[in-house]
Amino acid sequence: MQGVWTPDQVRGAEQRLFARTPEPVVMRRAAYAVAGQCARALSDQTGGVAGRRVALLVGAGNNGGDALWAGAFLRRRGVGVTAVLLVPEKTHAAGLEGLRRAGGRAVPAEGANADTSGIGAEASDAVERADLVIDGIVGLSARGPLRPTAAELVRRVLVPIVAVDLPSGVDPMTGAVEGPAVTADLTVTFGGLKPCHVLGTGAVHSGEVTVAGIGITEELPAPEVSLLDAAEVGEEWPIPGPADDKYSTGVVGIAAGSATYPGAAVLATGAAVQATAGMVRYAGPAADDVRSRWPEVVATGSVGDAGRVQAWAVGPGIGLGASGREVLRFVLESGRPVCADADSITILSDDETTWDSRDPDAPLVLTPHAGEFARLAGEGPGMDRVAAAREVAARYDAFLLLKGNTTVIAAPDGRVLVNDARQAWPATAGSGDVLTGLIGALLATGIEPLRACGYAAHVHSLAAELAAHGATGDGPRSEAGAPIGASALLAAVPHAIRAVRDAALPS
Ligand SMILES: NC(=O)C1=CN([C@@H]2O[C@H](COP(=O)(O)OP(=O)(O)OC[C@H]3O[C@@H](n4cnc5c(N)ncnc54)[C@H](O)[C@@H]3O)[C@@H](O)[C@H]2O)[C@@H](O)CC1
Numbered sequence: 046m047q048g049v050w051t052p053d054q055v056r057g058a059e060q061r062l063f064a065r066t067p068e069p070v071v072m073r074r075a076a077y078a079v080a081g082q083c084a085r086a087l088s089d090q091t092g093g094v095a096g097r098r099v100a101l102l103v104g105a106g107n108n109g110g111d112a113l114w115a116g117a118f119l120r121r122r123g124v125g126v127t128a129v130l131l132v133p134e135k136t137h138a139a140g141l142e143g144l145r146r147a148g149g150r151a152v153p154a155e156g157a158n159a160d161t162s163g164i165g166a167e168a169s170d171a172v173e174r175a176d177l178v179i180d181g182i183v184g185l186s187a188r189g190p191l192r193p194t195a196a197e198l199v200r201r202v203l204v205p206i207v208a209v210d211l212p213s214g215v216d217p218m219t220g221a222v223e224g225p226a227v228t229a230d231l232t233v234t235f236g237g238l239k240p241c242h243v244l245g246t247g248a249v250h251s252g253e254v255t256v257a258g259i260g261i262t263e264e265l266p267a268p269e270v271s272l273l274d275a276a277e278v279g280e281e282w283p284i285p286g287p288a289d290d291k292y293s294t295g296v297v298g299i300a301a302g303s304a305t306y307p308g309a310a311v312l313a314t315g316a317a318v319q320a321t322a323g324m325v326r327y328a329g330p331a332a333d334d335v336r337s338r339w340p341e342v343v344a345t346g347s348v349g350d351a352g353r354v355q356a357w358a359v360g361p362g363i364g365l366g367a368s369g370r371e372v373l374r375f376v377l378e379s380g381r382p383v384c385a386d387a388d389s390i391t392i393l394s395d396d397e398t399t400w401d402s403r404d405p406d407a408p409l410v411l412t413p414h415a416g417e418f419a420r421l422a423g424e425g426p427g428m429d430r431v432a433a434a435r436e437v438a439a440r441y442d443a444f445l446l447l448k449g450n451t452t453v454i455a456a457p458d459g460r461v462l463v464n465d466a467r468q469a470w471p472a473t474a475g476s477g478d479v480l481t482g483l484i485g486a487l488l489a490t491g492i493e494p495l496r497a498c499g500y501a502a503h504v505h506s507l508a509a510e511l512a513a514h515g516a517t518g519d520g521p522r523s524e525a526g527a528p529i530g531a532s533a534l535l536a537a538v539p540h541a542i543r544a545v546r547d548a549a550l551p552s
């Protein structure tokens with residue numbers, strides 16, 4: 046897992062670092078790392094470094110200072126560097142001096158011979174003739190979208206952009222993008238990842254992210270959030286050992302589906318069948334459909350007849366009527382870990398008394414999408430999805446998995462895991478039913494609920510990606526991909542598990 050640190054945590058770490066290393070030294074380390082990545086990008090893209098042109102977009106703070114020093118380093122490697130100053134009177138003085146000493150030039154963004162957008166001719170020329178642009182507009186102190194002049198300059202860039210620390214216009218804490226923002230090909234950040242690099246649209250705007258240590262990493266406290274990675278999921282994914290049997294690898298009960306919605310039962314049960322070697326019991330009105338699709342499942346008509354299980358997954362397609370409510374109460378009273386999804390979240394939202402059935406010692410996982418979250422919490426998750434998930438997890442003493450392009454999973458004790466899918470292939474009907482089955486199966490193995498949710502979310506998004514790109518069948522693989530249904534996602538689950546397990550093999 047990779048740590049993710051808030052801007053405040055990073056600022057605190059910087060202050061501790063400055064106590065032993067002067068700030069200008071730290072800034073030049075940061076800039077040197079940026080220059081190195083830019084040289085690599087120039088070389089990849091144009092076949093060389095010397096003689097190429099780089100434009101720096103320079104804002105009012107230290108982020109602009111980093112860009113100016115990076116420009117100075119590139120200038121020494123024979124690159125033609127022009128800094129476009131967005132707020133000339135507030136430009137980082139030492140950085141500007143460093144660039145000029147190295148032979149770089151600086152022009153105001155709103156200079157002479159301005160066009161109708163107010164952009165000066167020299168600034169316009171610098172951006173349009175560059176082979177690469179460095180975004181030093183704003184960094185950790187960013188608030189809100191790009192201002193109009195910066196937005197207009199960014200709009201004119203047709204070459205790769207390397208963002209210093211984070212893509213400007215993206216909220217550092219939440220990854221929200223509420224107006225014009227830089228879309229970087231590469232982001233060079235310092236010390237460790239920040240929320241904007243892994244959350245929602247911010248992750249997309251960040252492009253490839255590389256972390257330069259520059260001495261800050263050692264000063265960082267425990268991360269506020271952790272990002273799942275394939276190798277860890279693969280290492281921890283439960284597989285049967287020599288002493289295992291069908292009971293010891295976990296028995297999961299699936300309470301899903303109805304006569305009207307048998308598909309939810311088939312999808313959730315199928316996910317559980319494929320997730321682990323453990324046994325799967327199904328209880329509900331879709332028992333015949335489940336049996337005919339998954340003969341290995343022990344299916345009964347009601348939760349009361351299901352027999353012993355180590356965890357329950359409940360909700361998809363059970364309906365909001367009396368029978369659905371009874372099923373949910375039975376499962377919550379069972380004393381087993383429960384993953385409650387879909388209709389069960391709606392029931393819990395509209396009927397306070399359902400909570401009374403809950404065994405307070407058994408872990409509860411809730412897996413809402415934004416609409417279900419709003420029902421449960423009284424308002425939508427808003428821009429700060431980490432804070433929203435954390436608050437509701439604590440309020441209900443539950444593990445809360447907030448669905449979305451970036452899945453955020455919060456434990457009641459405040460720990461947060463993020464799965465950055467970076468693509469929207471799982472956004473299809475029935476996909477949530479598959480996730481519920483995966484979580485239930487992992488809970489039944491005894492894996493801690495926060496991790497069970499994280500591992501399930503990771504395999505789920507990877508399965509969608511593999512299916513969308515045709516990476517699971519005999520046909521040709523596609524770079525671009527095509528939309529998939531939940532059945533294709535479900536069929537790709539074993540491929541995704543194999544892929545994460547392979548990622549965990551020693552290289
Ligand atoms: N503190 C340090 O010494 C270090 C900081 N580093 C760099 O310094 C950056 C942080 O620098 P600062 O705290 O000076 O601030 P920034 O450079 O992030 O922002 C400067 C100023 O821009 C303005 N601003 C905010 N949002 C804006 C927007 N949307 N459009 C235009 N202007 C906006 C604000 O007045 C803000 O104070 C980091 O992101 C990193 O790049 C690195 O050099 C490493 C060491």
Ligand SMILES: [K+]
Binds near residue numbers: 180208
């Ligand atoms: K930036």
